Amino acid sequence: MTSVETVRSRDRLLAAATTLFYERGFLATSVKEITQACGFTQGALYNHFPSKDELLYQLVLDIHAELERHTVQARSAAGDDPVDQYAALVAVHVAAHSLFRERSRVGNHEYRWLSGTHLRDVLASRRRLRDELADVLTAGQQAGVFDLVGRSAATTARAVLDMCGLISEWFRDDGEVTPTEMHRRYIELALRMAGGPSTPTTWPVLPDPPVLPKL
Amino acid sequence: MTSVETVRSRDRLLAAATTLFYERGFLATSVKEITQACGFTQGALYNHFPSKDELLYQLVLDIHAELERHTVQARSAAGDDPVDQYAALVAVHVAAHSLFRERSRVGNHEYRWLSGTHLRDVLASRRRLRDELADVLTAGQQAGVFDLVGRSAATTARAVLDMCGLISEWFRDDGEVTPTEMHRRYIELALRMAGGPSTPTTWPVLPDPPVLPKL
DNA sequence: CCTACCGATCGGTAGG
DNA sequence: CCTACCGATCGGTAGG
Known part of the structure; x- marks a missing residue:
């Protein structure tokens, strides 16, 4: 059984990891930092991912x-x-x-x-x-x-x-x-x-925002 | 006194660090790996640099x-x-x-x-x-x-x-x-x-190679 | 999801 | 430049 809460915890861990990896990089980010950013203790990560590498x-x-x-x-x-x-x-x-x-x-x-x-x-x-x-x-x-x-x-x-x-x-x-x-x-x-015309026939609009994990 | 041998050891450490940082990055490279690549033991790095950060x-x-x-x-x-x-x-x-x-x-x-x-x-x-x-x-x-x-x-x-x-x-x-x-x-x-002409009046030649540390 | 713990490895130092 | 060692921190696990 995968409950809604479990999915939400997983998404929160991914969101926290995204910010930390962005700021410090994967190697300089510890499992403890990721889980603490979600209010969990270190071991909680392994309920959702088999390893730090797999999360990445x-x-x-x-x-x-x-x-x-x-x-x-x-x-x-x-x-x-x-x-x-x-x-x-x-x-x-x-x-x-x-x-x-x-x-x-x-x-x-x-x-x-x-x-x-x-x-x-x-x-x-x-x-x-x-x-x-x-x-x-x-x-x-x-x-x-x-x-x-x-x-x-x-x-x-x-x-x-x-x-x-x-x-x-x-x-x-x-x-x-x-x-x-x-x-x-x-x-x-x-x-x-590309050596093309200086403008397209129609300028693209900014595309839809990517779906971000909800916090 | 800074002997010729001391300078050469320093340059060898820098050269080894360059290759290792290129291949694995600074954080994933240990002091032990850098010194061993030069045939030294770990402590030898600190004869030439006060810290791993200072070497970088x-x-x-x-x-x-x-x-x-x-x-x-x-x-x-x-x-x-x-x-x-x-x-x-x-x-x-x-x-x-x-x-x-x-x-x-x-x-x-x-x-x-x-x-x-x-x-x-x-x-x-x-x-x-x-x-x-x-x-x-x-x-x-x-x-x-x-x-x-x-x-x-x-x-x-x-x-x-x-x-x-x-x-x-x-x-x-x-x-x-x-x-x-x-x-x-x-x-x-x-x-x-840059919106310039498609070629310079004279093409640059490849510049002199940078001076690399001798091994 | 937590507590408590594991072995491994890290950068750096003391003393020679 | 080496040997031997330090405290700190790491990713991961056992058991609940």
Whole structure:
């Protein structure tokens, strides 16, 4: 029997771990800190996860799965134009890394501490995200709307994802630039990198917020 | 008295730490592993550094200082054209992160474990590196050769440095793309991002290799 | 979900 | 530069 309370405790542990991993990293965060943040003692974690590593895996996998869902959904909602599809995909990454910094940073960094099949699963998801972007770039090049550096979709996809992924490191909501303006600038940068038109036919709106664990 | 042997032991410890921090990160590397890699026992580290943290500080500061030296030198060697200066600065970063992945990755990631004045010193160096790039972008915009997204040198400088900094995460010498070709592609991407001409008047050559500690 | 505890490992030190 | 050792903390478990 898995009660509602059990699920809620599990989600609270994941939420506390997200914040702590974001602030200090996985290795510098102890099981005691995670459980105390939820008002539990250390041993309580093992009612929900077989190990600290397994908690990390389930958290990181969920972050990646959510990004994949948004990616697939945004692309199919963008219509047939490769430029619009590309802008929509970039928008998903910019939004995730500026609006949901904690989850994004944890997803982008802490998966390194995984190993074996757990690491492999996450790397596979990351590859699918890259391939999704590269596919759109290739389609745009074949349609003649993009002019890729080195005629290589892989290089541009990598560069764009790298530049978007690090937004979570420095972006602040209360900074000089609003999320909406940063969103616009990064889409424009990404379009320039692809050698496409300087604007999409329709600007993507900020996608729906990812579902966060309730506290 | 600081003998030649003492200096060499210190440099060997720094070199071993560089490789281990690159492979596993600062926190996951023990003092025992660093000293054993040099054929010493654990206590030997404290003949050269007051603490593990201080070793990290001296290593990370040296990595940043070296990058700053190359930056200043490359810019002054590039002549008066902002486009050439920009290409030269980007070239320094691409070269550092593709040819010297271990030092670059350690410099870009492990400084997070520093605190207090040590952290402040490194952040100041990183800011100078960003400002150097932003200055060139601003000069180019005022000269009418660049057209910056959001008319903001800061945004473009950040995006370019982020995209270059992550080259060390995935670039392999034995991959499909040679260092020279990757170098060229990233300079071209950076020029597109700045809204400049698609090529500099003179392509930067790969800069001199950084001085690595001798083993 | 808690209490009490395990062995292992950590960074650092004393004394030579 | 080594040997021997310190207290602290770690992830994880047994038993309730």
